[in-house]
Amino acid sequence: SAVISQKPSRDICQRGTSLTIQCQVDSQVTMMFWYRQQPGQSLTLIATANQGSEATYESGFVIDKFPISRPNLTFSTLTVSNMSPEDSSIYLCSVGGLQETQYFGPGTRLLVL
C-alpha cells in the first residue's frame, strides 16, 4: 500500500481564519479523497480530489468552505475556510488502492477556538 503523509499533524486555530492541509503520497495514485471525522464520530466523505479538474463534493460540503487542489497524482490540499468551532475535527486524506480499497493518511487534528 502507498505511504501517505499529512501536514500539519495538528493545529489550533482562531475562528475566522483558514487552514490548508497537505496530503502527500509516495507513489502516483488516480483517486484521492478527503474525509472529516468529528469528535467521537465516524468518517464522512467531503470530496473526491480530481487531478486536473475541480473536486467532486458530497452533499453538505461546498467548494467555498472546503477548496481542494490536486495539482498532480501524488499531492492534494484541503483548505478549511473561515473556520468556526464546529469545524474542529480530524481531517483525513485517503487514496484509492487496488480493487476499490482505500488507504488513509494519519490525519490532521484541528481545534478551532
Add this chain to the structure above:
Amino acid sequence: GQQLNQSPQSMFIQEGEDVSMNCTSSSIFNTWLWYKQDPGEGPVLLIALYKAGELTSNGRLTAQFGITRKDSFLNISASIPSDVGIYFCAGLYNNNDMRFGAGTRLTVKP
C-alpha cells in the same frame, strides 16, 4: 443514500475472549472493508471482501461478506490488549463511493 448500521457500539472483554461485530444495510454493496483506528491515527485496512458469501481471514481476524450483499461481520479470536481500538466497517457501492459505519469501540482487559 446507503446507510450502514454497525453494532455493537462498544465492547468490554477479557483478554483471550473472542469478539464479533457486524454491519447491516438496507442497500446492496459491492465491496465490504473493515478498518481499525488507534487513538491519534488514521484508519488501517484489516480485511477487504469482494464477493457475496466470501469468507476471508487475516491472522486472528475473520470477516464475511453476507450472501445478500447487505451485511458483513468481523470476528476476532483470542483477543489481546493491542486489539484495543475502534473498528469501522465500510461499504463501497460504486466508483469509490464509500460509506462508513459508526464504529465499534473495543476495550480488552488484561
